[in-house]
Amino acid sequence: MAAPFSRVYRPLWRIITTSTLNRGVRNVSSSRQQLSAQNVKPAGAASPWALHGAVCVQRLPAVSQDRSPIEEEFMELMHQKDVSSSERCLADSLILLVKKHVGSQKLWLLPQIQWQTGETLRQTAERALASLPGADLTATFLGNAPCGFYKYKYPKDIQKEGSVGAKVFFFKAVLPSHKHLPLEKNSFAWVKKEELQDFLKPEYLKQVRRFIMAL
Amino acid sequence: MNTLLNKVLLLQNTRALVCAASSLQSQVLTTQMPLGVLLTNRQYRSMPTHGIGKYRHLLPKALPKKKKERVQAKQIKAATATEFGVFNVCVSGYDMTLVEHYSQYIHNLCNHLDIRVDESCALPTKSTEVMVMQEQGTKMYVDAVLKTHERVVQISEMKATLFPIFMEVVLKNQPEGVRLCLKQHTEADYQARFKTRPELEGLLAKINN
Numbered sequence: 422m423a424a425p426f427s428r429v430y431r432p433l434w435r436i437i438t439t440s441t442l443n444r445g446v447r448n449v450s451s452s453r454q455q456l457s458a459q460n461v462k463p464a465g466a467a468s469p470w471a472l473h474g475a476v477c478v479q480r481l482p483a484v485s486q487d488r489s490p491i492e493e494e495f496m497e498l499m500h501q502k503d504v505s506s507s508e509r510c511l512a513d514s515l516i517l518l519v520k521k522h523v524g525s526q527k528l529w530l531l532p533q534i535q536w537q538t539g540e541t542l543r544q545t546a547e548r549a550l551a552s553l554p555g556a557d558l559t560a561t562f563l564g565n566a567p568c569g570f571y572k573y574k575y576p577k578d579i580q581k582e583g584s585v586g587a588k589v590f591f592f593k594a595v596l597p598s599h600k601h602l603p604l605e606k607n608s609f610a611w612v613k614k615e616e617l618q619d620f621l622k623p624e625y626l627k628q629v630r631r632f633i634m635a636l
Numbered sequence: 637m638n639t640l641l642n643k644v645l646l647l648q649n650t651r652a653l654v655c656a657a658s659s660l661q662s663q664v665l666t667t668q669m670p671l672g673v674l675l676t677n678r679q680y681r682s683m684p685t686h687g688i689g690k691y692r693h694l695l696p697k698a699l700p701k702k703k704k705e706r707v708q709a710k711q712i713k714a715a716t717a718t719e720f721g722v723f724n725v726c727v728s729g730y731d732m733t734l735v736e737h738y739s740q741y742i743h744n745l746c747n748h749l750d751i752r753v754d755e756s757c758a759l760p761t762k763s764t765e766v767m768v769m770q771e772q773g774t775k776m777y778v779d780a781v782l783k784t785h786e787r788v789v790q791i792s793e794m795k796a797t798l799f800p801i802f803m804e805v806v807l808k809n810q811p812e813g814v815r816l817c818l819k820q821h822t823e824a825d826y827q828a829r830f831k832t833r834p835e836l837e838g839l840l841a842k843i844n845n
Contacts, residue, residue, distance in 0.1 A: 479804075482809045483812065484808075484810060485811070516806055559840070563799065563800035563804060564800040593800050593804060595803075609845060622706055634804060634808070636804075636809065
């Protein structure tokens with residue numbers, strides 16, 4: 422603690438083992454499966470809302486000593502403005518955003534994917550994370566309960582009898598900060614909570630802001 | 637003047653005697669006491685100052701002193717569908733101030749969020765000797781001693797919906813150089829805290845053999 426903070430990219434020594442804990446709580450996921458199975462009525466009276474599972478991947482901050490002025494300048498030069506680098510702003514927690522085609526537009530969203538029958542929503546979120554092209558992110562999911570919810574209606578011309586809109590359930594996952602992840606520039610972004618408003622639509626932002634903690 | 641005083645005194649005396657007599661009567665009539673016992677000057681219940689000097693009822697109840705009981709092993713609660721069972725948050729590291737402060741932070745966070753903390757204890761410090769080989773020769777000598785400190789916060793009956801939020805806060809504030817580990821609490825973990833008793837084990841082995 423007395424030595425000055427010399428290298429910025431020192432690998433952090435953090436080991437989190439939650440495997441035994443997840444195994445002990447597996448009964449929660451099965452009960453949720455039953456619940457979701459009950460909520461979806463049998464064919465013929467299906468709900469008009471499509472279910473999506475989304476994942477809010479957070480890169481955790483590095484809690485350490487304050488940097489000297491030279492180190493600050495160096496950090497500024499290297500990675501601050503490059504939004505797709507996961508090494509920027511080590512003092513804050515960053516969230517992963519993906520640019521996706523939604524209907525006719527390209528929007529910045531949290532990675533989401535449609536729910537399929539027979540799987541739990543958390544498995545949907547895990548699939549959403551695994552299906553991101555080019556990034557093999559092994560994030561640890563924190564618990565089986567979703568942290569947020571967003572509901573939107575399809576535009577009038579796409580709305581059919583059986584589908585009115587979609588409901589998205591967000592799950593939280595964490596990434597330890599010592600892994601360097603190369604990602605494509607244009608389709609991925611690591612953003613802080615304050616920068617979210619530059620990327621997300623206002624309605625979506627309002628719901629997402631509720632569960633993102635800027636600690 | 638003297639006679640007046642005498643009369644007053646006599647009156648007082650008689651009154652006192654009457655009171656005493658009445659109290660005696662009441663005592664005799666109400667409580668079964670042996671007649672030969674010397675009775676104190678007790679007042680009748682209708683007297684306004686009845687029980688004026690009593691204070692024993694105001695003191696806290698002094699429980700009979702019991703011997704120190706043997707520490708019983710607590711029942712480990714199992715997990716239900718909405719709550720976790722008993723799990724341990726183990727914080728370990730080389731720097732004791734960091735480890736201690738972080739474990740205190742977790743404990744205070746649990747208190748603030750109304751999460752039940754069963755126990756918050758320290759496990760024995762483990763020393764690791766770093767040995768260095770000499771430049772010429774095969775002898776190793778001790779270069780440094782690293783001490784690993786460990787603190788455990790035992791949490792029970794935490795809601796599964798609160799858990800992700802709790803974990804996020806704990807992870808985001810984890811300092812460098814501190815290792816965090818979450819484990820289910822088992823009987824073996826509990827027994828590991830006790831010291832072994834070699835004589836007892838020797839005697840047991842002798843009995844069994």
